[in-house]
Amino acid sequence: GGPQFCWLTYMSIDVTTINWAEDAARELKAHVYTTLKLPPDLGKRVQQLYGDAERAFDDRASRRQLRVPEDDRDDLDARNGFIDDRKREWLELHTSIPADFGGPVDAPPATRLLECACAVEHAFRALCQQVLEVLARSSPPLAALVAEEARSPLPPPGARESSRGFAESMLRVYRYDSSFRQREGEGHYDMGLLTLIPRSTSPGLQINELGDRGRAPWVAVEKEMGEGEAVLFGGMTLSRILQLSTPDASQRLGHAPVFLRLPALRSPPRVSSDGSSWRRDSADPPRAAASAERRPPATPADRHAADRHAADRHAADGLVQALLHRVCVDDARGRLSACYFHRPSPHCHIGSETVLNFNARARAAHDDELSSDGAVSLSPRDARDFERRLSRELWFARKRERGRSHSRSRDSRPRDSRHRDSASRGRSPTARAA
Secondary structure (H helix, E strand, O other): OOOOEEOOOOOOEEOOOOOHHHHHHHHHHHHOEEEEEOOHHHHHHHHHHHHHHHHHHHOHHHHHHHEOOHHHOOOOOOOOEEEEOOOEEEEEEOOOOOOOOOOOOOOHHHHHHHHHHHHHHHHHHHHHHHHHHHHHOOOHHHHHHHHHHHOOOOOOOOOOOOOOOOOOOEEEEEEEOOOOEOOOOOOEOOOOOEEEEEOOOOOOEEEEOOOOOOOOOEEOHHHHOOOOEEEEEEOHHHHHHHHOOOOOHHHHOOOHHHHHOHHHOOOOOEEOOOOOEEOOOOOOOHHHHHHOOOOOOOOHHHHHHHHHHHHHHHHHHOOOOEOEEEEEOOOOOOEEEEEEEEOOOOOOEEOOEEHHHHHHHHHHOOHHHEOOOOOEOOOHHHHHHHHHHHHHHHHHHHHHHHHHHOOOOOOOOOOOOHHHHHHHHOOOOOHHHO
């Protein structure tokens, strides 16, 4: 009855080779994720980042100077600074947005951490951008988004990033408590285009290639990674936009805008791979009929072959599925980890929908209501609650965008109550970016 685990060995792609981005894009299509061998200087910089984070998190003055103000904690796409939670704490940096720490940051551990984190973020951003440009060659919708980002305004004065576009990209440096453990079977998909996670100080990242919380094995991917290596995988935005390139995209994604018509929302359908739609409360959804065909074989070797066969079907379609993953810490010393999220700007488009609307819908849904392409599955009893959550997310996102266009006026921006709602239900809205 417990979770199944599988340890696999893959050849990492050396990012110093000429065609590494093409190889990485091909691996993402075939196997949902890939591992990269970072340049030696970048690998050393990551290790320095973990050390700097440890020292800054243990330094009282650094924590105080870097702490995100309480009324900014809900600004998930713009906050900069230190955040602590019950069993983890982290530094979050949106380098395209000027950081306002409310006072000088002069504690040596804090300044060293900021300098190192910005250097790592800049390098990871460049790597993800190269892979994204390769994927865009075979996807006109993705190429259109990349071109739209290239026409975006430059970051405002005071931002640590100087290049255009992908304004909501961010780096997080986590320190997990030794008792941090997501519930058995729990996992989430990341928002955004690409996620890059270098090897942590203690293996804890587990991935599920098939996105099946019930039977598919969880891969303890860091067990086989060497120092200076990183995992690269796609997010829900990338999965959705690549599906727009397929011939039957209008059939499979034709229901997406219904999530934004709040008055008409009635148990939004999820669209299956064959173009038919079904609802979670349906007596016989296509997934149920197909579950017997996907039943894991008896032996680990057969199960591994079945997983790879399913991934190869995605590669033939030219798609990159978002990766279901979770974190489980089993080390008395805890765990330090860095995650870079390559995310598009809110004004850009995914087909006819803006990124802002897509993100609002994904954030309004709970993890168990989301599929890898950001589609939402609801039962009729949850529809009204989802309307309320989505309405609040859209209002807050648009309010935030208006605030940014007026130099991000801080005193007039309202708080979002999602954290209180989520805490009462035992669900964290920040988990999707963990």
